[in-house]
Amino acid sequence: MSDIELLKRLGWNKHFADEAERLGFDVDDIVRVSGVRRKGFVVRRGDESWWVKAAGRLKRERLYPVAGDWVVVNKKNVITDVLPRRNALSRGAAGVSRKEGGPAVEEQVMAANLDAVLIVCGLDGDFNLRRIERYQTLIYNCELKAVIVLTKADLQAKRDEMVKEVMDVAGGVDVHVVGMDDEAGVEEVRGHMRDGETVTMIGSSGAGKSTLINRLLGEELQVTGAVSDAVGKGKHTTTKRDLIMMPSGGMVIDNPGIREVAFWGDEGGVDATFPEIDEVAGMCKFGDCSHTHEPGCAVRAGVERGEIKEERLENYLKMRGEMSQLADRQEKGAGRSEKERSKGLSMRIKEMHKRKGGKRH
Ligand SMILES: Nc1nc2c(ncn2[C@@H]2O[C@H](COP(=O)(O)OP(=O)(O)O)[C@@H](O)[C@H]2O)c(=O)[nH]1
Ligand SMILES: [Mg+2]
Ligand SMILES: [Zn+2]
Structure with missing residues (x-):
């Protein structure tokens, strides 16, 4: 070849x-x-x-x-x-000097050059719609495509109700349901990893990410084999990130569970996650409406009419608040974004090439 x-x-x-x-x-x-x-x-x-x-x-x-x-x-x-x-999934790193709930001080890039990010959430005690919204916001801020995968369907008697609740917040994103008792969901997920495509997964520790990867790989292949061959020794653990090849040709980057999702960039992820709020927010009487108490608030009116869910508005406001704290911090020069850095590097390389006037080796 x-x-x-x-x-x-x-x-x-x-x-x-x-x-x-x-x-x-x-x-x-x-x-x-x-x-x-x-x-x-x-x-x-x-x-x-x-x-x-x-x-x-x-x-x-x-x-x-x-x-x-x-x-x-x-x-x-x-x-x-x-x-x-081309793109990267990144979040604010849980830095030592960061106050609980405060803005991140540094960027942590989790994986690069992705075609989609799978939000993996268990239909057990892990289930949390607000956390799914938070992951969506993170993914959209990175200008990436989100896919939702609900695991442990076999353990949940109310699975249909819960899946419907997720569909209601998903905003048109694909939702796949997997359980130990069927292969259909796994097959659907496989459809997001065609030849040459790379996805990664985010979700809590124990959500079922590694189990899903093993199932995607098929019975005969184990995640353990995929990396240890290359590395020569040491068994696979998901405390580190690894790109794993699927027999079908796609690739998946396993991710350790993330306990905390601090934001880093802001590319309109909140608005993209809550389109029903974004749509009416411009119609409030005051341009700087906080959608909490002001008269003539189109968003609160939407809540009263039952068109906007109160819990979603709360999450929207919470994340908007975090985003503006982050913006204040970044304005003070706390750190450059991944994109700016990348751009900066390419510019420098370009200039160097101009000076050298040739190909580098
Ligand atoms: N019943 C059931 N258990 C699952 C399912 N997916 C994962 N598990 C179990 O959940 C636990 C955590 O799974 P794991 O894949 O290690 O989670 P990770 O931390 O997200 O990689 C393991 O004991 C799995 O066997 C599922 O669909 N159904
Ligand atoms: Mg794992
Ligand atoms: Zn308002």
Whole structure:
């Protein structure tokens, strides 16, 4: 198989090829990051995986590779560059200096170059509509596509009612239901991971993410085998993120459960999650209406008419509040967003190329 074919199977496409050309990278040196560990990175090209290190410069530039990144590796197996990300799932890191409930101080990129993010939520004690809305907001802020997967349907007698409640908040997003007693839901989820497509999952620890990955892989393949072969030793744990190939050709990046979803970027995720509120918010009497007590509030009027659910409005206001705190903080220069950083790097590389007037190696 040609080098390009080996990359294509991992999701390489014209977009990345154009980027590589623009930046003067040699396609033969490009691989995809499939695992991130304290001691280094596992990269992949076709079926081959191996360990590499990252150049110190990348860390200094705060451009540390994550699972899903396309990177340039030199002959000494050192990552020298990260291709600009097409997109990334990131959140505010739970930094030490952060006050409980306060805005994040740093960005944590969880996975890069994705086609969709699966929100995995159990129909057991894990079930929480407000948390689903929160995940949706996070995903939309990253300008990514969301898919909802409800697990443990076999454990829930009220499953149909609960699924309906989710459909009501999903805003047209696909909702799939999986349980240990049937394969239909798993099959539906598989439909989001076609050849060369990459998805990742977010959800609480214990929601059933790893179980779902194992089922997607099929009986004979275990998640444990998928990475340990490449790594040579150590069994798979989901305390780290790994890109796993599906027999069908798609890829999934396993994610550890996240306890906390602090926001980072704001790309209108709240409004996208609550379209029924966004639609009328502009019709309030006051332009800066907080939708809490003002006269002539179109949103509260919507609640009174039963067109907007009170619980949704509460969550909307809560997240809007967090977002404006975050904006204040970021204005003070707490940190640049992933996008700006990525852009900054590409610009610098471009300038360097102009100066050198040639291809880099
Ligand atoms: N009954 C039932 N149990 C499930 C289902 N999905 C996951 N589990 C169980 O839930 C527990 C946590 O699952 P796991 O996949 O490790 O969750 P993760 O932390 O999200 O990766 C395990 O004991 C699984 O066997 C399901 O659909 N039905
Ligand atoms: Mg897991
Ligand atoms: Zn209002």
